[in-house]
Amino acid sequence: MENSQVNCKIEKEKLGELAEYLKIISDENRLKILCLLKHGERCVCEIHETLNLPQNLTSHHLKILREAELVIARREGKWVHYRLNDEKISYLTELYREIVLGG
Amino acid sequence: MENSQVNCKIEKEKLGELAEYLKIISDENRLKILCLLKHGERCVCEIHETLNLPQNLTSHHLKILREAELVIARREGKWVHYRLNDEKISYLTELYREIVLGG
DNA sequence: ATATTATATCAATACCTATTGATATAATAT
DNA sequence: ATATTATATCAATAGGTATTGATATAATAT
Numbered sequence: 228m229e230n231s232q233v234n235c236k237i238e239k240e241k242l243g244e245l246a247e248y249l250k251i252i253s254d255e256n257r258l259k260i261l262c263l264l265k266h267g268e269r270c271v272c273e274i275h276e277t278l279n280l281p282q283n284l285t286s287h288h289l290k291i292l293r294e295a296e297l298v299i300a301r302r303e304g305k306w307v308h309y310r311l312n313d314e315k316i317s318y319l320t321e322l323y324r325e326i327v328l329g330g
Numbered sequence: 331m332e333n334s335q336v337n338c339k340i341e342k343e344k345l346g347e348l349a350e351y352l353k354i355i356s357d358e359n360r361l362k363i364l365c366l367l368k369h370g371e372r373c374v375c376e377i378h379e380t381l382n383l384p385q386n387l388t389s390h391h392l393k394i395l396r397e398a399e400l401v402i403a404r405r406e407g408k409w410v411h412y413r414l415n416d417e418k419i420s421y422l423t424e425l426y427r428e429i430v431l432g433g
Numbered sequence: 434a435t436a437t438t439a440t441a442t443c444a445a446t447a448c449c450t451a452t453t454g455a456t457a458t459a460a461t462a463t
Numbered sequence: 464a465t466a467t468t469a470t471a472t473c474a475a476t477a478g479g480t481a482t483t484g485a486t487a488t489a490a491t492a493t
Contacts (some may be wrong), residue, residue, distance in 0.1 A: 242361055249356035252430065254451080255349045262345070262429055271470060305460050305469045319467055320431065324363055327355065328423065329439065357481080374440060387482065391439055406437045408490050442487065449480080457472065461468080463465080 245326055248319040251295050256280060258289050261311065264298060267311040348429055351422040354398050359383060360391050364414065366399060371413040 229265045252258060259278050263269060269277070275285035289309055293297040296315045334368045355361055361379050366372060372380070378388035395401040404411045415433055 239483095242358055244367070246356050246358045249352045249361075253349050253356050255345055256451085258345055258349055258352075258429065281453075282492090283454085283472080286350035290471080302459090302485075305467095307470060312374055316430070322435080323426075326361065327419070359481085375438090384483075385440075385482085386442080390481080393441080405440095405489090408437095408441060436489085437492075438490085442486100443487105444483100445479090446483080449478105451478085453474100453476080453477105455473085455475105457470100457482075459470075460468085462467075 241322055242326060245319065245322045246299075248295065248322070251291060251297065254282070254288070256292045257292060260285075260288060260292065260309075261297070264309060264311045268301070270306040270308050272306070274309065344431060345426055348422065348425045351398065351400075351425070354394060354400065357391070359387070360395060363388075363391060363395065363412075364400070367412060367414045371404075371411045373409040373411050374408075377412065 252261065256278070260274060263274060263277060271282070271285055271289065274280070274289070275282045278285070280288075289298065289300075293300055293309075296312055298309045299312050301310070355364065359381070363377060366377060366380060372390065374385070374388055377383070377386050377392070381388070383391075391400065392403075396403055396412075399415055401412045402415050404413070
């Protein structure tokens with residue numbers, strides 16, 4: 228009972244979740260943001276200045292990352308600090324490993 | 331000399347390569363194809379029948395995967411058999427690990 | 434040669450999304 | 464209150480791409 232159709236059916240529900248994740252992180256600017264946040268929490272202005280992205284574009288990408296729960300926002304006064312959601316990223320990385328790599 | 335800007339500059343050249351890979355595999359149908367090919371070489375008709383995709387659409391996605399060198403084609407008579415390019419996928423997975431996960 | 438099967442390409446559509454410029458909101462300071 | 468700084472949203476545009484239907488190519492068989 229271990230054929231590829233069965234396997235693909237089992238993984239099918241997770242496939243959409245993985246595809247959505249991959250789509251979100253397949254943007255160069257969003258990858259840069261994630262890469263930057265690996266080194267710790269950053270506010271929006273730090274992100275857009277460091278990466279040389281317009282403020283509104285940075286905000287836009289952060290919204291997408293935030294809605295996908297890949298990053299977590301924390302307001303402190305005027306500033307909004309963003310950090311990685313490590314658990315979510317770990318979970319989705321495991322999904323990638325499961326679906327794309329070994330069974 | 332170990333700040334995020336420097337790191338991101340080092341990784342910058344690889345970032346485009348990773349983004350392209352992620353964009354290609356962020357399509358559900360292409361993920362299904364890769365998932366199917368994990369179990370071994372398949373010809374186009376097997377792929378499109380197993381996954382219930384139109385023949386031309388299957389061919390289209392295979393072309394994208396082939397041009398990205400994620401799969402390798404081998405003609406045998408009327409049939410064209412596709413298989414995973416494990417080395418390329420391993421390389422790009424390592425890139426993902428480097429850039430998105432640990433430094 | 435013609436027919437059949439397998440695969441690829443082409444053209445058109447329809448949808449999605451990154452980017453930009455302008456504007457709005459939110460918090461603080463004066 | 465007004466001003467300033469930080470962030471978010473909105474509208475419009477431009478470019479990309481998944482899908483479909485029709486057609487072409489490639490290999491084999493009759």
